Amino acid sequence: MPFLTLAFPVFDPIAVALGPIVIRWYALAYIGGIVIGWFYARALLKNQRLWGGPSPIPLIAWDDFILWVTLGIILGGRTGYVLFYNLDFFIQHPAEILQLWKGGMSFHGGFMGCVIAVLAFCWTRNLSVLSLGDVTCAVGPIGLLLGRLANFINGELWGRPADETVPWRMVFPNGGPLPRHPSQLYEAALEGVLLFTVLALMIRFGALKRPGLILGSFIGLYGAARIVGEFFREPDPQLGFLWGGLTMGMLLSVPMVIVGAALALWAWRRAALTAPAPARQTLS
Template sequence: MLIYPKIDPIAIHIGPLAVHWYGLTYLAAFGLFYLLAVRRLSHEPFASVQGPGAWTRRDVEDMLFFGIVGVIAGGRLGYCLFYKPGWYLTHPLEIFYLWQGGMSFHGGMLGVIASQWWFARTRAKPFWQVMDFVAPCVPTGLAAGRVGNFINGELWGRFADPSLPWAMVFPQSGSMQPRHPSQVYQFLLEGLLLFVLLWLYARKPRREASVSAVFLFGYGVFRFAAEFFREPDAHLLWLKAQTGLSMGQWLCVPMIVFGIVLYFRAQRRPLPASA
């Protein structure tokens, strides 16, 4: 049985400014996105696009900028609406208290979709082509975020059998009983494994929207599975008790369904000419 290694959430102090590890993991996520997106420029069908619609590094930079705005705004609003709507309805100004924490992947995903829709519209690029370009570059950022969760000692898992070799005690949970390190599970599943599968799948030209569909389905399934080992938020235990599923699982259901529908609709589209 392991004991959570107490880690100072503040990485460095620069005068009165405290730089948190969690903020650095966001920077790492954005940096990884940029590096992978530049590599995507050499993949088909993007490498073969010519003329005004050709893909360039400037496109990657603009997509990243819009994506950062979408992640932060969507992630925060999603957390407020999905997880604590009553509280933020009565305390609306606290929506802007980002330093208090509280971000939602599903909200961040909707924010990214909205930002990339705007990018596609202003650059006259097909929306699903843009989303197919982005999708394989996202999971490493999710993995970085789970590292931040682990460093903060948050989002711990449910109680585990003490004989489990990697069962871990999280003192900040208020209990000294061993738990599943669910942050690590999510790092491995929706981060590394999803990245490897999606990157390999997207290396070959695919019908438009196919890569996006695989991302939606893959993330939804991996997150749904990981939620069985993650402790639900205390204020949402009632949802788990009444439905048998956590809020995270309920939010994954439409992702999985839409991913399946989108994939089969995508198969009606023609293959790119570069295939």
Template sequence: MTVLAIPFPDIDPSAFVIPGLGLPIRWYALAYIAGLVLGWKVVAGLMARPKLWSGYPPMAPKLAEDLLTWMVAGVVLGGRLGFVLFYEPGYYLSHPLEIPMVWQGGMSFHGGFLGVVVAGLWFCRRHRLRALSVADAIALAVPFGLLFGRIANFIKPELWGRPTDAPWGVVFPVDAAQVCNGIAGQVDGFCARHPSQLYEAGLEGLVLAVILWALMAAGALRRPGLLTGVFLMGYGLSRAFVELFRQPDAQFQGPHNPLGYALQFGDWGLTMGQILSIPMVLVGLYFALRAARGAQP
């Protein structure tokens, strides 16, 4: 069956090449840089506005640059170790020398998130800062990085969705030699897929940013932990929902598990992304309720 679909746009994965060196700078790298730099500016700007906070900002604006350094370390180390431990522990146990090879691909958002938590707590303890208030400022910045990152996933392309016959399905170039074998969503024999990267960019990035900044404008920074809780719930629910449309993780697929469930109960199960999102939602709910009741850190 042939259906309406959108051909993948002809986008060069390299944004530009450094003259004289021939070194390509990829959109993926620019997304990381833009997200981190914008996050630094957002946090520094929030710290320079005392009226947003209850009492006074949790740290001086100049400390935001030091915080950025630890956030970068947390994202990279946590993201890589998370991928190794959550998705392919057996492979990397047999090939430990490949663990540091981040340029080969393989990063986990949930691992990066845990890395940021550890780095942030260490930073706050070192400088004797109110951790929940600092976390609220970071929560306002993270959706922008997620927006840029998911768009970069689309451009690369990677993390595409499952086959679909929806008119907005995209025929990714990686599918050029893959026949759908009777699956709904064929275009001249090739797979049209959900652009799940853009679903995530919209939900985890744009929608979550609007919600968080609207709450901030309503005075949420005066309730430490509220924005952190809303972020955790918002990301966890968004990720769990988009997993329904995202191509299953190849590491977990098999003849009796075509949907790539990491935890399977007969014909039903949970993907690894959903499993890792559940504790985020629960912890986020705790922080949001705690803040709503006016509990102080």
């Protein structure tokens, strides 16, 4: 083992095994992200101070929305991976599209699935698209953090080769003999911890009173965080580097930065929500 190289901690990819029932860490990350996010969103919706009055999204509506957004994440994430990252393979092996247990999910596809779920749910319930989008994006970094940690546990999506100046570089079991950046942990810190902290501070200072501000900020900041992370992450082998050394993750994230910044600026310039004035009482 070269000097200043950490040994990759070997994890069992199976978190729970009860007879024929097997739950992997990656599946547990999805489940944990949805459950923790559900509780966090309920806390936000119940806090009238954050909204300047009653939340425009009733708690019962949020509870119903969980199933919609879960389907959006799974169907969108898988569709995005098939289309953006491995289309030639799945054209030749279409039956494997449904074999989710073999891995292969795309954040950008999952995000588009969430967008469709929000639009469809709000249309059926006559709710604010921007406010539901704000709540959904406020909890998004929780799932991203757990997902990236699951990537690390699985020893997948490892980083590019690193030199001796990186004392935490690792040799991944399936990444060849070269020590590499643990880019999954970088992305967990950027897309999970940092993004959650920034959005939480924005919410504390009234961002939910401006519908679309959290949504736009999440889109733009995630795009920027993903681009930074891609500089340390090894590109998918079936794609490699694209134009000018860019990766697919970078190309898909650039529009997010632009759209997110524009949406956040537009939301910031709109008038903030205010609590409804109390009804006047008259003497009889």
